[in-house]
Amino acid sequence: MIPVIVVLIYLALIAVIGSVALSKSRENTEDFFLANRSIGPLVFFLSIFATNMTAFAILGSSGQAYRQGIGIYGLMASSSCFVIPLTIFFIGTRLWALGKKFGHQTQVSFFRDRWECNHIGTVIFALSAAMLVPYMIISIMGGGTVLSNISASGPDHQPMIPYAWGCAVVAVVVTLNVFLGGMRGTVWVNILQTTLFLCFGAVAVAVISHALPLGFSDYMGKLASDPKTKFLVTREKMPAAVFWSYTFIPLSSIMFPHMAIMCFSAKKVTAFKQTVIAYPLAILAIWLPCVFLGVLGAAALGKIPDPDGVLLQMLNKYTAPWLAGILGAGIISAVMGSDAHQVLALSTMFTKDIFAHYGGHEKFGEKKSVHFARGFIVVVTLIAYFVALSLKEKQGIFEIAIRYAFSGFAAMAPVMIAAQFWKRSTKWGALAATLFVATALIWIAVTQASHKPGDVLWQLGANKVFFINPRGDVSFWNGFMTVVPMVFGSAICVVLFSLFSRPPSQATIDRYFETTSYASN
């Protein structure tokens, strides 16, 4: 009961913040979508971090650590520590400058103007939206699962908040927050959310360490000395090719529409300075305790039916109910922080890239565009909610879709890099890369569904170029993940098709490269 009350108080607080943000808002799209480009350094950091951290950072990381061991940290967290701040530093700052100078509010509006194109921008929009929607659905599913898990009580573990109600609570609170407050409401809530889940890991480790019957070193020693569990404290079962391939995945971060839109919202470019330095430290603060506790769970709890729930089980078993409630709120924070940005990003994209671009803004004006955006938020959340309910048992499909989406967004990074740094890049290069990425994703999805582990898809001599690995995923030569050929393939498409097509006008190139580039001599 106590965890539920704590979480409900927290959810009510979020809804109140959204309504306060409404009182500060102005009825124009720049204010609604970007908080009038007025976000200061601290809020910018807390928000951009919340944007990118989903429930996976807490629940998924500990669940994967329970299954695969400590290697998960290097695989996913430390590679993100390296790549994400670099992309924010080199790409995000320039995106901010271009948005400020030319009034762009989405990546697509930048691409359209930079490459003097129209429908090609719509193709990029369609691919981005298609890859973002499963992400949003799984956020609602995650919220429903967490709320039902932390409200479970009694000997039969019956949840006080059933899954359907949990999904509804998350959907309603996120919708209220975004609907009323837009970007301003979302980033204000992020201050609370990010602070909560940044503290989550350290508090959880401290509390659990006091409650465990043995010390940390005893559990780790036990795992290391047993040949059956030794792999959990090493990386002996983790293929080096996969470990290296994973360094490409965080390239997706800057291509997520919600991340790019956050970059547009900063008041000054100097806000990026603290953000890029603090970002790896924040990843460390969340992922290290969660991965450690996931591995510890393997020793302390033994075999459990749902490894993704390892952290929740440890909290329920080893912490006081009120603390479990606060820590549960930390997990819900991670879910809702990213979900709110995804909903807002989809609304921004539809309103600016489709509604406004195809004449809606001229016809209906600025105020009605905001109404359209708000209506869109309600509709898209309702759809996501009903999909989350009707396909609860098929959650795995969306998890797979997100895996595809990460590779897809990572493979779109060369398009953004070309737009910002290569004068000679063209809209045809961008279109070729986008179609290549879309085709690759469809091919991988169809191939994985129709082949079994061990099948060879393409062989050159004795070398297996593409094959199905034991997990059932398509793998590239020597076991590399498909994100590797996708990123290189996309880059090749941009270069080749750009070289063989007409560049944008010199005036456009001058406008863009006056704004962002270092002089070459």
Next chain:
Amino acid sequence: MDDGQKLNTKPTVAARARMNPGVCLFVVVLIVAVYVAHQDSWNWTKSEPLLFGFLPPGLAYHAGYSLWTAVMMAILVRVAWPKHLESTEENPRE
């Protein structure tokens, strides 16, 4: 290729920021070195010694690596910050 338009590849604005070639080389070397350090093959099968008595070496190394990436970013902010972007002003097309 359509050569109807010739591309002017000269720098267009004299006021643009310039990065010293030495600094540029330093930045590239730093980033490559930190990237290479991520692939710590020597820790792959090591389960001991446990740092502070409980952190396995592979996890301790990557925790340290995360701190090092923060240091790398601090260095980049110091030596390669795109200062010219700070003076960006609004200039919408329409």
